Amino acid sequence: MTAQALPAQLAAIRDDFLALEERDRLMLLLEFSNELPELPERYRDHTDLFERVEECQTPVYIFIEVEEDRSVHIFATAPRESPTTRGFVSIIAQGLDGLSVEEALDVPDDFPDSIGLRRAVSPLRLRGMSAMLARTKRQLRERAPQ
Amino acid sequence: MTIELDPASKFTAYAHPERLVSTEWLQAHLGTAGLVVVESDEDVLLYETGHIPGSVKIDWHTDLNDPVNRDFVGSAAFAAVLGAKGIARDTTVVIYGDKTNWWAAYALWVFSLFGHTDVRLLDGGRDKWIAEGRSVTTDATVVAPAVYPEVERNDAPIRAFKDDVLAHFGNPLIDVRSPEEYTGARTTMPAYPEEGALRGGHIPSAASVPWARAAAPDASFKTREELDAIYKGEAGLTEGDNVIAYCRIGERSSHTWFVLTHLLGFEGVRNYDGSWTEWGNAVRVPIVLGADVGVAPAPVGAAALTR
Numbered sequence: 001m002t003a004q005a006l007p008a009q010l011a012a013i014r015d016d017f018l019a020l021e022e023r024d025r026l027m028l029l030l031e032f033s034n035e036l037p038e039l040p041e042r043y044r045d046h047t048d049l050f051e052r053v054e055e056c057q058t059p060v061y062i063f064i065e066v067e068e069d070r071s072v073h074i075f076a077t078a079p080r081e082s083p084t085t086r087g088f089v090s091i092i093a094q095g096l097d098g099l100s101v102e103e104a105l106d107v108p109d110d111f112p113d114s115i116g117l118r119r120a121v122s123p124l125r126l127r128g129m130s131a132m133l134a135r136t137k138r139q140l141r142e143r144a145p146q
Numbered sequence: 147m148t149i150e151l152d153p154a155s156k157f158t159a160y161a162h163p164e165r166l167v168s169t170e171w172l173q174a175h176l177g178t179a180g181l182v183v184v185e186s187d188e189d190v191l192l193y194e195t196g197h198i199p200g201s202v203k204i205d206w207h208t209d210l211n212d213p214v215n216r217d218f219v220g221s222a223a224f225a226a227v228l229g230a231k232g233i234a235r236d237t238t239v240v241i242y243g244d245k246t247n248w249w250a251a252y253a254l255w256v257f258s259l260f261g262h263t264d265v266r267l268l269d270g271g272r273d274k275w276i277a278e279g280r281s282v283t284t285d286a287t288v289v290a291p292a293v294y295p296e297v298e299r300n301d302a303p304i305r306a307f308k309d310d311v312l313a314h315f316g317n318p319l320i321d322v323r324s325p326e327e328y329t330g331a332r333t334t335m336p337a338y339p340e341e342g343a344l345r346g347g348h349i350p351s352a353a354s355v356p357w358a359r360a361a362a363p364d365a366s367f368k369t370r371e372e373l374d375a376i377y378k379g380e381a382g383l384t385e386g387d388n389v390i391a392y393c394r395i396g397e398r399s400s401h402t403w404f405v406l407t408h409l410l411g412f413e414g415v416r417n418y419d420g421s422w423t424e425w426g427n428a429v430r431v432p433i434v435l436g437a438d439v440g441v442a443p444a445p446v447g448a449a450a451l452t453r
Contacts (some may be wrong), residue, residue, distance in 0.1 A: 026190070026191060026194070027194070028197070030191050031189060033191065048367070074257070076386070078196075081189070081192065082189050082192075082245065083189060083192055083194070083195050084189045084190050084191045084192075084335055087191065116286040119213070120190075120208065121190055121207075121208075122207035122208055122211075124207065125190060125207065
């Protein structure tokens with residue numbers, strides 16, 4: 001596989017984080033956390049349809065839709081008492097939304113390590129974000145066969 | 147003790163009531179000179195969404211763990227963190243946190259490694275404070291930095307290492323993880339990253355007492371009577387026992403360490419913070435699968451001879 005350029009919207013998120021001092025990166029993560037949209041009406045009472053990401057100590061559920069044109073939409077929910085987890089899943093949802101299945105699958109697995117949060121958040125916590133990305137990709141492979 | 151104790155009647159039945167304060171007590175003492183309130187959460191951002199007015203944040207990963215070695219911070223780093231939070235050696239520190247004080251208890255245990263004298267937990271932690279409708283704020287706390295001395299960490303009395311556990315066999319061990327972790331039943335799912343331990347199961351002879359059993363539904367500690375029934379009744383501990391507690395990385399077992407040490411009065415309880423992420427990866431240590439506690443092998447090592 002040749003080195004893929006990061007999709008523009010993910011590159012923008014990464015650059016926003018890296019432009020900040022470490023302390024301020026936490027505040028940006030909090031902004032992402034606050035921006036996680038409510039679930040659309042059709043899923044609100046159906047969290048049973050969502051896949052729980054077990055690595056996270058807090059329940060976070062991710063659900064993926066693939067449109068006719070193979071563009072991807074991601075919906076997720078995590079409790080308000082877990083702003084870090086919400087921030088992670090919000091970055092993935094915003095960063096991947098609207099990409100094609102192929103573009104989303106090509107997002108590097110180590111993207112969570114590239115946004116400058118290792119020291120501010122700790123490697124152990126970042127593992128939760130890597131797990132979300134891995135789960136998202138696996139669901140994509142299952143739902144949108146090549 | 148610098149600041150008067152909480153006389154709450156529930157606490158008087160505990161072995162060391164001076165280690166707890168109630169939400170009522172804290173509300174009445176906010177702003178008292180010589181008191182610093184510390185929030186310590188699993189979630190590194192939760193404090194920023196709203197905290198007890200005047201409290202400071204200490205994060206278990208970024209403030210208390212050494213960034214390179216698998217160990218806690220040393221004297222200089224600990225002194226720097228506490229000084230920056232306005233804590234001096236004689237400050238009364240009250241720690242509270244999310245998830246039933248899970249991480250607050252861990253922070254308190256680390257404070258204890260450094261011998262900080264007056265450190266207490268808020269009974270019920272963040273959950274109870276908020277459930278009672280008490281105020282939280284997003285206003286940044288203005289800290290007057292203090293000078294905290296560089297004191298040597300004294301691990302031996304309350305911290306166990308792997309060799310200490312091998313030498314401890316024949317004495318009680320408490321495994322505070324979930325039943326699935328204890329039995330080794332947890333399985334690997336597709337697309338999961340590494341699980342953190344190569345083997346599942348528990349240390350032979352360890353009794354299973356999941357940590358959260360010590361907590362009531364409102365996140366406060368259960369009463370002395372209820373705790374005695376769990377740890378002395380079910381788990382079979384008796385007065386004078388020398389106990390080691392462990393979990394996955396030593397955080398949940400800090401909570402149990404607090405219960406055994408400060409609420410039930412066991413002396414010399416140690417927390418094995420290497421816990422399952424060390425034991426489950428170590429070569430040639432004994433492991434038991436399933437719900438049976440298993441039999442303790444003969445203790446080994448020089449430490450076994452001296453105990």
